[in-house]
Amino acid sequence: MPISVAIVDDKPSNRQILKDKLLRHGHFxxxxxxxxxxxxxxxxxxxxxxALPDVVLMDLEMPNMDGVAAIASGSSLYPACKFVVLTIFDDEDKIFKAIKAGASGYLLKDESAANIADVLWQMYESGVGPVSPGIAFKILQLVQKNPDISFGKQKPETVPDFFQLSQREKEILQLLAKGLGYKEIGEQLHISVNTAKKHxxxxxxxxxxNSRAQALRLVYEKGML
Structure with missing residues (x-):
C-alpha cells in the first residue's frame, strides 16, 4: 500500500518537482x-x-501561515500524521522551533530525491523520523552548547510563540483555560462582551x-499554558 503524502510549499514549481519525484519512486x-x-x-x-496523509512534507518560510505554526496546529489536530520539514534553512533557531512544534523529521532540499524517498519509507516502516546529516550535526551542537535544553515542555518564558499571539490574546487564552465565557472575560479585562468575543x-x-477544547488541547500540548 503506498504512503500517502501531502506537500506544502509556496512555490508551485517545487510542489510539482517533488510530486513527480515521489511518484516515480512507486511507493507514494x-x-x-x-x-x-x-x-x-x-x-x-x-x-x-x-484520506488523511501519512506524511506531510512542510516547507518553513511561507506567506499567510509559516511551516512552524502549521506543524504546531497540525500535529495536535492530526496526531496520526507525521510532519517532516523539507527546507533550505539549517539555522538552529528554525530547527529548534520546528522540533518543538512537533516535527518528526527535518530534511534539507538539497537531499537527492532518491534519498528523500528512501528515508520517508524507512520512517513509515520504523517510526523513526528522518534527519539530514547536516541537521543532525546542528542538533548535536545545539545540545552540547545548551546542556539543559529540552525539546519537551519547557518553562513558559522559554516556549516559542508559534502563532504570534498578542499579549491580549494570551490573556484571553488564560481566561479560556479557566472556563470563563465571553461575559466573564469581558468583566475580567474591562471590555465589552462583543470585544471579548472578537478576541x-x-x-x-x-x-x-474551531473550539475552546481544540485551542486548549493545542496550547497545553505545546507548553504554551
Missing part, C-alpha cells in the same frame, strides 16, 4: 498539494479521516481551531 501517492500552512489546514478539514475568534483563527 500524493493526496494534497498546498501553497502555505493556512491552505494546508483548510484542505485537511475537508478530508475524511481515512476569542481571533485566537481561534490564529490557532486554526
Amino acid at each position: 501517492s500524493i493526496v494534497m498539494a498546498a501553497s502555505d500552512g493556512k491552505d494546508f489546514l483548510l484542505q485537511m478539514q475537508g478530508l475524511p479521516e481515512a 476569542v475568534i481571533n485566537v481561534y483563527q490564529k490557532l486554526h481551531v
Whole structure:
C-alpha cells in the first residue's frame, strides 16, 4: 500500500518537482498539494479521516501561515500524521522551533530525491523520523552548547510563540483555560462582551481551531499554558 503524502510549499514549481519525484519512486501517492500552512489546514478539514496523509512534507518560510505554526496546529489536530520539514534553512533557531512544534523529521532540499524517498519509507516502516546529516550535526551542537535544553515542555518564558499571539490574546487564552465565557472575560479585562468575543475568534483563527477544547488541547500540548 503506498504512503500517502501531502506537500506544502509556496512555490508551485517545487510542489510539482517533488510530486513527480515521489511518484516515480512507486511507493507514494500524493493526496494534497498546498501553497502555505493556512491552505494546508483548510484542505485537511475537508478530508475524511481515512484520506488523511501519512506524511506531510512542510516547507518553513511561507506567506499567510509559516511551516512552524502549521506543524504546531497540525500535529495536535492530526496526531496520526507525521510532519517532516523539507527546507533550505539549517539555522538552529528554525530547527529548534520546528522540533518543538512537533516535527518528526527535518530534511534539507538539497537531499537527492532518491534519498528523500528512501528515508520517508524507512520512517513509515520504523517510526523513526528522518534527519539530514547536516541537521543532525546542528542538533548535536545545539545540545552540547545548551546542556539543559529540552525539546519537551519547557518553562513558559522559554516556549516559542508559534502563532504570534498578542499579549491580549494570551490573556484571553488564560481566561479560556479557566472556563470563563465571553461575559466573564469581558468583566475580567474591562471590555465589552462583543470585544471579548472578537478576541476569542481571533485566537481561534490564529490557532486554526474551531473550539475552546481544540485551542486548549493545542496550547497545553505545546507548553504554551
